[in-house]
Amino acid sequence: MFQPVNWFIGLRYSQSRSRTGFVSFITFFSIAGILLGVASLITVVSVMNGFENELKTRVLGLVPHITVATSPDDDSVRQSLLTLPEVARVTPLEETEALVQSASGMSGILVQGINPGLEQDSIIASHMIAGSLSDLSPGQYQLVIGQALARKLNANIGDNIRLILPSRTMFTPMGRVPLQRNFKVAGVFNLGSQVDDTVVYLHQADARKIMRKKGSENQLLRIYLHDAFDVTQLMPKLEAQWPTLEMTTWQQSQGTLFSAVKMEKNMMWLMLGLIVAVAAFNIVSALVMVVNDKQGEISILQTMGLNKAGIVQIFITQGMVNGAWGVMLGTGLGLLLTFTLNPMLSLFGINLFGAGYVSQTLPIVLAWSDVGVIVIGAFVMSFVATLYPAYRASQTLPAEVLRNE
Secondary structure (H helix, E strand, O other), X not given: XXXXXXXXXXXXXXXXXXXXXXXXXXXXXXXXXXXXXXXXXXXXXXXXXXXXXXXXXXXXXXXXXXXXXXXXXXXHHHHHHHOOOOEEEEEEEXXXXXXXXXXXXXXXXXXXXXOHHHOOOOHHHHOEEEEOHHHOOOOOOEEEEEHHHHHHHOOOOOOXXXXXXXXXXXXXXXXXXEEEEEEEEEEEEOOOOOHHHHEEEEEHHHHHHXXXXXXXXXXXXXXXXXXXXXXXXXXXXXXXXXXXXXXXXXXXXXXXXXXXHHHHXXXXXXXXXXXXXXXXXXXXXXXXXXXXXXXXXXXXXXXXXXXXXXXXXXXXXXXXXXXXXXXXXXXXXXXXXXXXXXXXXXXXXXXXXXXXXXXXXXXXXXXXXXXXXXXXXXXXXXXXXXXHHHHHHHOOOHHHHHHHO
């Protein structure tokens, strides 16, 4: 049973100065090490959470969570998919590789034919900086391009640019040449990613025409879920309901990217956790020195009737008080840094991103569950670090110590 007197003595030991300044020096640095380790973990993990969330928003907001090949004449599959509670929206897609050319240059791109009426909630629609997806009309041969591509081609709203499809050909007096057609720029978007330079959007009807697709040829359905990570549970249901349809998931196309981010985050946890562990185990050396310094006092307490368990409790209390100071101050500093990191970077004129990046601030997401894990983990490490010195103190032999005093 933990006695108040043992707690009181341990608390007094944590506040008293050692006879040798070196012990106080080691104690201070063990507290400072835990402080910096906890603060670093909270700040860095919050930034990593922000980047992970940004990646989910940008990549999984654009990349379809599930892709299904269906007939454009049969809308029953799309309507059935929309009835599923996990599904947010389902949009048709035509896709092919092409070249785009203007008077200023040429670039390889990915052409995506969409239904503008079904894309009003898409990430592209919310990042339009000129024009609108609704400006795309069938038969008008218009397209929407990214800001980076518009700069490369020196193209503005209303300009004509040439779309060339190497995979499709047409006969001319000069022989067979790649299919090509002029398109008018109807809109410009800016996602701040590679998509701005590599993808253009047409109306689905225009895309099928230039791709020379017949009415019966399959289109793709892009399925977006409320939570992209529900795809693992949903796929067996879809495959059971439509066993003949070919389906692919974002995990097959983008899974490697997210696995790399997760591994990077785990490695960051490990490295910064080791900093906290090293700092926590500085408590071991500090407490061992305190035990050596307090041999006489320990012996007196034992002769007054304090048992070994009481001695252990005293030094566990002292070590945990030091650990608690480091954890509490580190948590406070970590939260302060997390909430003020972007203002401080702005104050000192530090820009961590290039001019082409949409957001010029660090994406930060503070997860209180992570803070809880960090705090509890630091306390556990501090507790473990006190066990050996406390046990060593309990093995003091009063007769030998007092004989030599």
